[in-house]
Amino acid sequence: MNTETIAIVGAGQAGGWAAQTLRNEGFKGRIVLIGDEPHRPYERPPLSKAVLAGDAHADSTSLVKPEAFDLLDIDWRPKVTATRIDRSARLLHLTQGEPVHYDKLILCNGGRARRLDVPGADLPGVHMLRSIEDAAALGAALSAGKHLLIVGGGWIGLEVAATARKKGMQVTVVEALPRLCERTVPPLISDYLLRLHRSHGVEVVLGTGVQQFARTPAGGLSATLGDGREIACDAVLVGIGLVANDELAREAGLACEGGVLVDAQCRSSDADILAAGDVAAWHCEWAGRRMRLESWQNAQEQGIAAARAALGNEVNHQPLPWFWSDQYDVNLQIFGMPAPSHRVVVRGDPDTHSFVAFFLDEDKVVAALGPNSAKDLRFARRLIERRTSVDPERLADVQVPLAKL
Numbered sequence: 156m157n158t159e160t161i162a163i164v165g166a167g168q169a170g171g172w173a174a175q176t177l178r179n180e181g182f183k184g185r186i187v188l189i190g191d192e193p194h195r196p197y198e199r200p201p202l203s204k205a206v207l208a209g210d211a212h213a214d215s216t217s218l219v220k221p222e223a224f225d226l227l228d229i230d231w232r233p234k235v236t237a238t239r240i241d242r243s244a245r246l247l248h249l250t251q252g253e254p255v256h257y258d259k260l261i262l263c264n265g266g267r268a269r270r271l272d273v274p275g276a277d278l279p280g281v282h283m284l285r286s287i288e289d290a291a292a293l294g295a296a297l298s299a300g301k302h303l304l305i306v307g308g309g310w311i312g313l314e315v316a317a318t319a320r321k322k323g324m325q326v327t328v329v330e331a332l333p334r335l336c337e338r339t340v341p342p343l344i345s346d347y348l349l350r351l352h353r354s355h356g357v358e359v360v361l362g363t364g365v366q367q368f369a370r371t372p373a374g375g376l377s378a379t380l381g382d383g384r385e386i387a388c389d390a391v392l393v394g395i396g397l398v399a400n401d402e403l404a405r406e407a408g409l410a411c412e413g414g415v416l417v418d419a420q421c422r423s424s425d426a427d428i429l430a431a432g433d434v435a436a437w438h439c440e441w442a443g444r445r446m447r448l449e450s451w452q453n454a455q456e457q458g459i460a461a462a463r464a465a466l467g468n469e470v471n472h473q474p475l476p477w478f479w480s481d482q483y484d485v486n487l488q489i490f491g492m493p494a495p496s497h498r499v500v501v502r503g504d505p506d507t508h509s510f511v512a513f514f515l516d517e518d519k520v521v522a523a524l525g526p527n528s529a530k531d532l533r534f535a536r537r538l539i540e541r542r543t544s545v546d547p548e549r550l551a552d553v554q555v556p557l558a559k560l
């Protein structure tokens with residue numbers, strides 16, 4: 156059967172890459188790109204960094220310049236939500252307009268910021284951060300001398316903490332788990348992040364959550380913590396993770412488990428429906444388990460892979476996971492997936508702002524991360540990808556160039 160129409164749900168980073176890849180690969184048919192936001196595809200990382208700080212305009216996040224986007228000849232439907240997939244008729248139902256008939260459908264509908272289920276979480280002044288509009292609203296609340304309370308000591312919470320400090324705000328981070336970024340990094344890096352933020356004047360409260368928010372008579376906000384403490388503040392950011400938007404797929408009967416289950420060809424349990432980006436869960440060989448990868452790199456590469464697979468090309472989406480975060484003058488990068496079972500070898504002094512933690516499975520480096528060490532991490536990446544056997548002592552010795560390993 157000829158593929159005449161490819162529909163994409165979600166005009167975000169993965170959807171944008173999928174759409175332009177279809178054209179780059181020579182697809183001449185109809186591409187329908189359904190996006191519930193008013194914007195053309197854009198990248199979100201600057202929303203907690205330069206855009207939030209007011210150092211960059213929201214337009215700078217565009218994936219493709221408007222003129223170049225128009226040349227792709229895409230039937231783009233902004234502010235339209237896909238509401239139902241009728242798999243037997245291959246129809247995508249929308250909040251506006253006729254249902255779209257598809258030959259292939261690519262789900263790139265990402266995820267949404269997880270809501271904090273406590274009284275007062277919907278009060279004005281309590282923010283979440285996912286979209287350009289969220290960044291504009293939070294940015295307007297960042298004002299020198301005011302107090303920002305951040306619920307969640309994960310990547311977004313910590314990046315916003317750094318941005319708010321830069322704007323001269325008083326900042327408190329409340330994290331329910333015993334350490335920062337506990338789900339993604341080992342204790343060594345959590346400790347480093349704690350020192351980093353405390354040294355910049357952020358108050359970090361660990362091991363307790365927020366039980367409720369209330370308005371104060373003076374018009375501010377107050378948060379009651381699990382340990383009974385009351386914190387008065389002017390604004391709140393809730394950054395407690397992401398929920399995959401997999402309802403559309405689930406209601407259509409596709410296999411889902413906290414995300415749309417796909418294989419390395421990005422195919423769901425229906426071979427004509429593919430998924431990519433934050434919404435997709437697949438078996439990541441580097442991690443040795445099924446997972447969703449909420450990262451810029453994965454959104455781009457899986458979006459490209461899904462488009463190529465939809466055209467019938469052979470793909471094998473198994474990129475070495477890569478994630479970065481910018482906080483203050485620190486650029487932290489992670490390659491691979493560190494796990495508690497790995498042996499940790501540190502190169503450099505973890506009390507400084509430049510060192511690398513390597514994660515070894517027997518004598519092979521399987522992951523590496525560190526602040527301000529882009530050059531060493533490029534070598535680390537090669538060691539991981541080539542599955543090189545290393546001598547841990549030489550790895551830890553800063554006198555031994557990594558290139559020699």
Ligand SMILES: Cc1cc2nc3c(=O)[nH]c(=O)nc-3n(C[C@H](O)[C@H](O)[C@H](O)COP(=O)(O)OP(=O)(O)OC[C@H]3O[C@@H](n4cnc5c(N)ncnc54)[C@H](O)[C@@H]3O)c2cc1C
Nearest residue numbers: 165167168169191199200237264265432433449450451454
């Ligand atoms: C503030 C912030 C900072 C980040 N910083 C970093 C970073 O420093 N490094 C890094 O590696 N990653 C970072 N990320 C993660 C990265 O941006 C995401 O992994 C990436 O955006 C995922 O792309 P996606 O296309 O899967 O989802 P999205 O970009 O979220 O796109 C999904 C789109 O689908 C739309 N949609 C949902 N449901 C429907 C529907 N039914 N119909 C129509 N449209 C729908 C959504 O509104 C959205 O526009 C950050 C994310 C955020 C929010």
